[in-house]
Amino acid sequence: MSVPIIDFSAFRNGNEVERRELAGRLVDEFKKHGATRLMNHGIKGDTIQKAYQWSDQFFKISDSEKEAIANIRDANPQRGYSYVGSEATSKANKRGEDGEFQICEDDDVAQDLEDVKEHFDYTRDGDPDFPTPWPSEASLPGFHDWMEGVFLDECQTLARDILTAIEIGLDLPKGTLTGCMESHVDELRIQRYPPLSTEKLRTGKIKRCHPHTDFGFITLLFQDITGGLEIEDRADGGWLPVVPTGEPTEVGVYISDTLVYKTNGHLKAAVHQVTAPISLKDKEDGVLPERYTIALFAKADRHAHIGPLPQFVTAETPQRFPNLTALELHNKRVGQLYDARPEAATPVVSLA
Numbered sequence: 001m002s003v004p005i006i007d008f009s010a011f012r013n014g015n016e017v018e019r020r021e022l023a024g025r026l027v028d029e030f031k032k033h034g035a036t037r038l039m040n041h042g043i044k045g046d047t048i049q050k051a052y053q054w055s056d057q058f059f060k061i062s063d064s065e066k067e068a069i070a071n072i073r074d075a076n077p078q079r080g081y082s083y084v085g086s087e088a089t090s091k092a093n094k095r096g097e098d099g100e101f102q103i104c105e106d107d108d109v110a111q112d113l114e115d116v117k118e119h120f121d122y123t124r125d126g127d128p129d130f131p132t133p134w135p136s137e138a139s140l141p142g143f144h145d146w147m148e149g150v151f152l153d154e155c156q157t158l159a160r161d162i163l164t165a166i167e168i169g170l171d172l173p174k175g176t177l178t179g180c181m182e183s184h185v186d187e188l189r190i191q192r193y194p195p196l197s198t199e200k201l202r203t204g205k206i207k208r209c210h211p212h213t214d215f216g217f218i219t220l221l222f223q224d225i226t227g228g229l230e231i232e233d234r235a236d237g238g239w240l241p242v243v244p245t246g247e248p249t250e251v252g253v254y255i256s257d258t259l260v261y262k263t264n265g266h267l268k269a270a271v272h273q274v275t276a277p278i279s280l281k282d283k284e285d286g287v288l289p290e291r292y293t294i295a296l297f298a299k300a301d302r303h304a305h306i307g308p309l310p311q312f313v314t315a316e317t318p319q320r321f322p323n324l325t326a327l328e329l330h331n332k333r334v335g336q337l338y339d340a341r342p343e344a345a346t347p348v349v350s351l352a
Protein backbone atom coordinates (compact mmCIF):
# COMPACT_ATOMS: atom_id res chain seq x y z
CA MET A 1 0.00 0.00 0.00
CA SER A 2 1.16 3.52 -0.65
CA VAL A 3 -0.09 7.06 -0.20
CA PRO A 4 -2.18 7.66 -3.35
CA ILE A 5 -1.70 10.54 -5.74
CA ILE A 6 -4.87 12.41 -6.62
CA ASP A 7 -5.31 14.62 -9.68
CA PHE A 8 -6.54 17.95 -8.26
CA SER A 9 -7.28 19.64 -11.59
CA ALA A 10 -11.05 19.10 -11.28
CA PHE A 11 -11.06 21.52 -8.36
CA ARG A 12 -10.44 24.44 -10.75
CA ASN A 13 -11.57 23.06 -14.11
CA GLY A 14 -14.27 20.55 -13.26
CA ASN A 15 -18.03 21.03 -13.08
CA GLU A 16 -19.93 20.87 -9.80
CA VAL A 17 -20.31 17.08 -9.92
CA GLU A 18 -16.61 16.56 -10.64
CA ARG A 19 -15.60 18.91 -7.85
CA ARG A 20 -17.81 17.04 -5.42
CA GLU A 21 -16.38 13.71 -6.53
CA LEU A 22 -12.85 14.99 -6.04
CA ALA A 23 -13.69 16.42 -2.61
CA GLY A 24 -15.26 13.11 -1.57
CA ARG A 25 -12.19 11.15 -2.69
CA LEU A 26 -9.86 13.52 -0.81
CA VAL A 27 -11.79 13.17 2.43
CA ASP A 28 -11.96 9.37 2.02
CA GLU A 29 -8.17 9.24 1.71
CA PHE A 30 -7.76 11.52 4.73
CA LYS A 31 -9.97 9.17 6.73
CA LYS A 32 -7.75 6.21 5.77
CA HIS A 33 -4.29 7.65 6.27
CA GLY A 34 -4.60 11.27 7.40
CA ALA A 35 -2.65 12.01 4.23
CA THR A 36 -2.72 12.07 0.48
CA ARG A 37 -0.63 13.41 -2.39
CA LEU A 38 -1.72 15.73 -5.20
CA MET A 39 -0.72 16.43 -8.78
CA ASN A 40 -2.06 19.14 -11.15
CA HIS A 41 -2.74 21.46 -8.24
CA GLY A 42 -1.71 24.73 -9.89
CA ILE A 43 1.83 25.29 -8.55
CA LYS A 44 4.22 24.78 -11.45
CA GLY A 45 7.27 22.50 -11.42
CA ASP A 46 9.52 25.45 -12.29
CA THR A 47 8.29 27.37 -9.27
CA ILE A 48 8.99 24.45 -6.96
CA GLN A 49 12.45 23.92 -8.49
CA LYS A 50 13.19 27.59 -7.93
CA ALA A 51 12.19 27.25 -4.27
CA TYR A 52 14.64 24.33 -3.92
CA GLN A 53 17.38 26.43 -5.56
CA TRP A 54 16.78 29.23 -3.07
CA SER A 55 16.77 26.72 -0.24
CA ASP A 56 20.14 25.36 -1.41
CA GLN A 57 21.52 28.93 -1.45
CA PHE A 58 20.07 29.67 1.96
CA PHE A 59 21.76 26.76 3.73
CA LYS A 60 25.12 27.85 2.27
CA ILE A 61 25.13 31.22 4.07
CA SER A 62 27.73 31.48 6.84
CA ASP A 63 27.19 30.24 10.39
CA SER A 64 27.40 33.80 11.71
CA GLU A 65 24.68 34.91 9.28
CA LYS A 66 22.51 31.99 10.39
CA GLU A 67 23.16 32.86 14.02
CA ALA A 68 22.07 36.45 13.40
CA ILE A 69 18.61 35.21 12.33
CA ALA A 70 18.31 32.30 14.79
CA ASN A 71 14.88 31.21 15.97
CA ILE A 72 14.22 32.04 19.63
CA ARG A 73 13.53 28.74 21.35
CA ASP A 74 10.34 29.54 23.25
CA ALA A 75 6.66 28.69 22.88
CA ASN A 76 5.98 31.33 20.20
CA PRO A 77 5.64 30.43 16.52
CA GLN A 78 9.03 29.58 15.04
CA ARG A 79 10.73 32.29 13.00
CA GLY A 80 14.16 32.26 11.38
CA TYR A 81 16.92 29.69 11.42
CA SER A 82 16.89 26.52 13.57
CA TYR A 83 20.18 24.62 13.78
CA VAL A 84 20.59 20.83 13.79
CA GLY A 85 19.34 19.50 17.12
CA SER A 86 17.26 22.58 17.98
CA GLU A 87 13.78 21.15 17.45
CA ALA A 88 12.91 17.86 19.21
CA THR A 89 9.82 16.49 17.49
CA SER A 90 9.93 13.44 19.79
CA LYS A 91 8.54 15.68 22.56
CA ALA A 92 5.38 16.61 20.69
CA ASN A 93 3.39 13.37 20.81
CA LYS A 94 3.26 10.11 22.65
CA ARG A 95 1.31 6.89 22.39
CA GLY A 96 -1.79 6.85 24.60
CA GLU A 97 -3.19 3.79 26.37
CA ASP A 98 -5.37 3.06 23.34
CA GLY A 99 -2.21 2.79 21.22
CA GLU A 100 -2.92 6.02 19.31
CA PHE A 101 -0.45 8.86 19.04
CA GLN A 102 -1.75 11.80 21.02
CA ILE A 103 -0.66 15.32 21.75
CA CYS A 104 1.73 15.03 24.67
CA GLU A 105 0.30 16.76 27.76
CA ASP A 106 3.30 16.35 30.09
CA ASP A 107 7.10 16.08 30.18
CA ASP A 108 7.04 12.32 30.55
CA VAL A 109 8.80 11.63 27.25
CA ALA A 110 12.30 10.41 26.42
CA GLN A 111 14.76 13.29 26.80
CA ASP A 112 17.55 11.88 24.65
CA LEU A 113 16.06 11.66 21.15
CA GLU A 114 17.63 13.91 18.52
CA ASP A 115 16.29 15.19 15.19
CA VAL A 116 18.99 15.74 12.58
CA LYS A 117 17.77 18.64 10.44
CA GLU A 118 18.16 22.38 10.06
CA HIS A 119 15.42 24.70 8.86
CA PHE A 120 14.29 28.26 8.21
CA ASP A 121 10.72 29.25 9.10
CA TYR A 122 8.98 32.37 7.85
CA THR A 123 5.60 33.99 7.51
CA ARG A 124 4.14 36.87 5.51
CA ASP A 125 5.61 40.35 5.83
CA GLY A 126 3.65 42.56 8.14
CA ASP A 127 2.97 39.90 10.75
CA PRO A 128 2.66 42.30 13.70
CA ASP A 129 3.07 39.66 16.40
CA PHE A 130 5.83 37.38 15.20
CA PRO A 131 7.92 38.96 12.43
CA THR A 132 10.50 36.92 10.53
CA PRO A 133 14.22 37.71 10.79
CA TRP A 134 15.36 37.44 7.15
CA PRO A 135 18.94 36.98 5.92
CA SER A 136 20.41 40.25 4.63
CA GLU A 137 19.78 41.31 1.03
CA ALA A 138 23.56 41.49 0.61
CA SER A 139 24.02 37.78 1.33
CA LEU A 140 20.95 36.49 -0.56
CA PRO A 141 19.67 39.16 -2.97
CA GLY A 142 16.09 38.45 -4.03
CA PHE A 143 15.51 35.56 -1.59
CA HIS A 144 13.11 37.41 0.71
CA ASP A 145 11.11 39.01 -2.13
CA TRP A 146 10.53 35.79 -4.02
CA MET A 147 10.05 33.39 -1.10
CA GLU A 148 7.58 35.71 0.64
CA GLY A 149 5.96 37.54 -2.26
CA VAL A 150 5.64 34.68 -4.75
CA PHE A 151 6.16 31.24 -3.28
CA LEU A 152 4.39 31.65 0.07
CA ASP A 153 1.48 33.24 -1.75
CA GLU A 154 1.07 30.31 -4.18
CA CYS A 155 1.27 27.75 -1.38
CA GLN A 156 -1.32 29.66 0.66
CA THR A 157 -3.71 29.70 -2.31
CA LEU A 158 -3.35 25.93 -2.75
CA ALA A 159 -3.86 25.30 0.98
CA ARG A 160 -7.11 27.29 0.88
CA ASP A 161 -8.29 25.37 -2.20
CA ILE A 162 -7.64 22.07 -0.39
CA LEU A 163 -9.47 23.28 2.72
CA THR A 164 -12.40 24.38 0.54
CA ALA A 165 -12.44 20.86 -0.93
CA ILE A 166 -12.39 19.41 2.60
CA GLU A 167 -15.40 21.62 3.49
CA ILE A 168 -17.25 20.19 0.49
CA GLY A 169 -16.18 16.61 1.29
CA LEU A 170 -17.33 16.97 4.90
CA ASP A 171 -20.61 18.71 3.94
CA LEU A 172 -19.68 21.81 5.89
CA PRO A 173 -21.02 25.24 4.92
CA LYS A 174 -18.61 27.14 2.67
CA GLY A 175 -16.10 29.11 4.71
CA THR A 176 -16.36 26.99 7.86
CA LEU A 177 -12.59 26.38 7.75
CA THR A 178 -11.28 28.91 5.23
CA GLY A 179 -13.26 31.68 6.97
CA CYS A 180 -10.89 31.45 9.92
CA MET A 181 -7.74 31.81 7.82
CA GLU A 182 -8.13 35.46 6.94
CA SER A 183 -4.99 36.83 8.52
CA HIS A 184 -2.74 34.50 6.49
CA VAL A 185 -0.54 33.48 9.39
CA ASP A 186 0.53 30.27 7.63
CA GLU A 187 4.20 29.40 7.99
CA LEU A 188 6.60 28.21 5.36
CA ARG A 189 9.63 26.06 6.20
CA ILE A 190 12.62 25.18 4.05
CA GLN A 191 14.44 22.23 5.51
CA ARG A 192 17.80 20.50 5.00
CA TYR A 193 18.78 17.12 6.37
CA PRO A 194 22.58 16.75 6.41
CA PRO A 195 24.19 13.40 5.48
CA LEU A 196 23.69 10.89 8.29
CA SER A 197 25.26 7.47 8.86
CA THR A 198 23.03 4.41 9.22
CA GLU A 199 25.18 3.52 12.24
CA LYS A 200 23.86 6.65 14.03
CA LEU A 201 20.30 5.72 13.04
CA ARG A 202 20.69 2.24 14.52
CA THR A 203 21.20 3.72 18.01
CA GLY A 204 17.44 4.37 17.90
CA LYS A 205 18.10 7.78 19.51
CA ILE A 206 18.68 9.67 16.30
CA LYS A 207 16.31 10.14 13.38
CA ARG A 208 16.00 12.72 10.69
CA CYS A 209 12.67 13.49 12.33
CA HIS A 210 10.94 11.52 15.12
CA PRO A 211 7.25 10.53 14.87
CA HIS A 212 4.95 13.50 15.39
CA THR A 213 1.88 15.32 14.12
CA ASP A 214 1.93 18.91 12.85
CA PHE A 215 -0.02 21.72 14.52
CA GLY A 216 -2.00 23.65 11.89
CA PHE A 217 -5.04 22.71 9.79
CA ILE A 218 -3.03 20.90 7.11
CA THR A 219 0.61 20.67 6.03
CA LEU A 220 1.68 20.71 2.37
CA LEU A 221 4.99 18.93 1.89
CA PHE A 222 7.29 18.96 -1.14
CA GLN A 223 10.15 16.43 -0.90
CA ASP A 224 13.18 15.87 -3.10
CA ILE A 225 13.92 12.41 -4.54
CA THR A 226 15.91 11.09 -1.54
CA GLY A 227 13.00 9.49 0.34
CA GLY A 228 12.76 8.47 3.99
CA LEU A 229 9.43 10.10 4.90
CA GLU A 230 6.99 7.59 6.42
CA ILE A 231 3.46 7.84 7.77
CA GLU A 232 1.93 5.59 10.36
CA ASP A 233 -0.08 2.79 8.77
CA ARG A 234 -3.32 2.83 10.73
CA ALA A 235 -4.15 -0.71 9.59
CA ASP A 236 -1.31 -2.32 11.54
CA GLY A 237 0.60 0.44 13.39
CA GLY A 238 3.61 -0.03 11.07
CA TRP A 239 5.12 2.62 8.81
CA LEU A 240 4.18 3.38 5.22
CA PRO A 241 7.00 4.94 3.15
CA VAL A 242 5.98 7.96 1.08
CA VAL A 243 8.30 7.08 -1.80
CA PRO A 244 8.89 10.17 -3.97
CA THR A 245 7.84 9.76 -7.59
CA GLY A 246 10.49 12.20 -8.81
CA GLU A 247 7.80 14.51 -10.24
CA PRO A 248 8.65 17.89 -8.69
CA THR A 249 5.04 19.05 -8.44
CA GLU A 250 4.04 16.09 -6.27
CA VAL A 251 2.87 17.50 -2.96
CA GLY A 252 1.87 15.61 0.18
CA VAL A 253 -1.09 16.87 2.22
CA TYR A 254 -1.14 15.93 5.91
CA ILE A 255 -4.01 16.45 8.33
CA SER A 256 -2.75 18.33 11.38
CA ASP A 257 -3.89 18.95 14.98
CA THR A 258 -6.09 22.02 14.46
CA LEU A 259 -8.31 20.12 12.02
CA VAL A 260 -8.49 17.20 14.47
CA TYR A 261 -9.77 19.62 17.15
CA LYS A 262 -12.22 21.28 14.77
CA THR A 263 -13.69 17.96 13.59
CA ASN A 264 -13.67 16.44 17.09
CA GLY A 265 -11.36 13.69 15.89
CA HIS A 266 -13.49 12.80 12.85
CA LEU A 267 -10.32 13.48 10.85
CA LYS A 268 -7.17 12.25 12.57
CA ALA A 269 -3.74 13.73 12.09
CA ALA A 270 -1.09 11.96 10.04
CA VAL A 271 1.66 10.66 12.32
CA HIS A 272 4.88 10.95 10.34
CA GLN A 273 8.62 10.51 10.72
CA VAL A 274 11.74 10.74 8.56
CA THR A 275 14.22 7.90 8.60
CA ALA A 276 16.31 5.90 6.08
CA PRO A 277 15.02 5.58 2.53
CA ILE A 278 14.06 2.00 1.63
CA SER A 279 17.32 1.30 -0.24
CA LEU A 280 19.40 2.09 2.86
CA LYS A 281 17.20 0.56 5.55
CA ASP A 282 19.29 -2.56 6.17
CA LYS A 283 22.70 -1.16 5.26
CA GLU A 284 25.19 -1.57 8.12
CA ASP A 285 27.58 1.14 7.00
CA GLY A 286 25.54 3.35 4.68
CA VAL A 287 25.27 7.12 4.65
CA LEU A 288 21.90 8.78 4.03
CA PRO A 289 22.46 11.48 1.42
CA GLU A 290 21.57 15.09 2.10
CA ARG A 291 17.81 15.72 1.76
CA TYR A 292 15.75 18.87 1.16
CA THR A 293 12.05 19.42 1.79
CA ILE A 294 9.65 22.37 1.85
CA ALA A 295 6.57 22.56 4.08
CA LEU A 296 3.66 24.96 4.27
CA PHE A 297 1.96 24.78 7.65
CA ALA A 298 -1.53 26.15 6.91
CA LYS A 299 -2.81 27.81 10.07
CA ALA A 300 -6.04 29.18 11.51
CA ASP A 301 -6.15 32.84 12.61
CA ARG A 302 -4.50 33.17 16.02
CA HIS A 303 -7.66 34.41 17.78
CA ALA A 304 -9.91 31.80 16.10
CA HIS A 305 -11.52 29.26 18.43
CA ILE A 306 -10.67 25.80 17.22
CA GLY A 307 -12.84 23.68 19.50
CA PRO A 308 -15.05 21.05 17.82
CA LEU A 309 -17.73 22.26 15.42
CA PRO A 310 -21.26 21.42 16.65
CA GLN A 311 -21.76 19.14 13.61
CA PHE A 312 -19.19 16.73 15.08
CA VAL A 313 -20.38 16.69 18.69
CA THR A 314 -23.19 14.18 19.28
CA ALA A 315 -24.40 11.86 22.03
CA GLU A 316 -22.21 9.11 20.54
CA THR A 317 -19.26 11.43 19.92
CA PRO A 318 -19.07 13.83 22.88
CA GLN A 319 -16.64 16.75 22.77
CA ARG A 320 -13.08 15.43 22.99
CA PHE A 321 -11.06 18.63 22.64
CA PRO A 322 -11.16 21.98 24.47
CA ASN A 323 -12.16 25.21 22.75
CA LEU A 324 -8.68 26.74 22.64
CA THR A 325 -7.68 29.54 20.31
CA ALA A 326 -5.34 28.54 17.49
CA LEU A 327 -2.52 30.44 19.19
CA GLU A 328 -3.12 28.67 22.52
CA LEU A 329 -2.80 25.28 20.84
CA HIS A 330 0.20 26.49 18.88
CA ASN A 331 1.98 27.80 21.99
CA LYS A 332 1.33 24.56 23.79
CA ARG A 333 2.75 22.50 20.92
CA VAL A 334 5.82 24.65 20.21
CA GLY A 335 6.52 24.86 23.95
CA GLN A 336 6.72 21.07 24.03
CA LEU A 337 9.40 21.14 21.36
CA TYR A 338 11.64 23.46 23.37
CA ASP A 339 10.65 24.31 26.92
CA ALA A 340 11.09 20.92 28.48
CA ARG A 341 14.51 20.66 27.02
CA PRO A 342 16.53 23.86 27.36
CA GLU A 343 19.81 21.91 27.39
CA ALA A 344 19.28 21.15 23.68
CA ALA A 345 20.62 24.63 22.97
CA THR A 346 23.98 23.11 22.08
CA PRO A 347 24.25 22.37 18.36
CA VAL A 348 24.88 18.75 17.38
CA VAL A 349 27.97 18.37 15.17
CA SER A 350 29.72 15.76 12.99
CA LEU A 351 26.78 13.54 12.19
CA ALA A 352 27.88 11.82 9.02
Ligand SMILES: O=C(O)CCC(=O)C(=O)O
Binds near residue numbers: 189209214229274293
Ligand atom coordinates in the same frame (compact mmCIF):
# COMPACT_ATOMS: atom_id res chain seq x y z
O1 LIG B 1 10.86 16.69 5.77
C1 LIG B 1 9.93 15.89 5.85
O2 LIG B 1 9.77 14.97 5.05
C2 LIG B 1 8.97 16.03 7.00
C3 LIG B 1 9.18 17.29 7.81
C4 LIG B 1 8.24 17.44 8.93
O3 LIG B 1 7.56 16.53 9.30
C5 LIG B 1 8.09 18.75 9.59
O4 LIG B 1 8.88 19.67 9.34
O5 LIG B 1 7.14 18.88 10.40
Ligand SMILES: [Fe+2]
Binds near residue numbers: 212213214272
Ligand atom coordinates in the same frame (compact mmCIF):
# COMPACT_ATOMS: atom_id res chain seq x y z
FE1 LIG C 1 5.87 17.28 10.42
